[in-house]
Amino acid sequence: MSQQKFASNVVEKCLTFSGPSERQILVSEMLGTTDENEPLQAMMKDQFANYVVQKVLETCDDHQRELILSRIKVHLNALKKYTYGKHIVARVEKLVAAG
Secondary structure, three states: OOOOHHHHHHHHHHHHHOOHHHHHHHHHHHHOOOOOOHHHHHHHHOOOHHHHHHHHHHHOOHHHHHHHHHHHHOOHHHHOOOOOHHHHHHHHHHHHHHO
């Protein structure tokens, strides 16, 4: 899911222009079906998919954002070691500072 250059652009556009129900489906796919966060973890470290994670934080509703942030915060220290994970860390820190 969105780990290719142009596919990530498509998913970002879907997040931007979709309605709440479609956005919820995309968020559910990102979070996965278990507590292991496998899709989200892979996306945060990926060269292209990290932009999708950033876009979903920008476009989702407050409840979805809190859910995603709670899953991301667990991995913040590990993400700092990855080139593309640093983008996520910066975005999360910006969101936390903004309230």
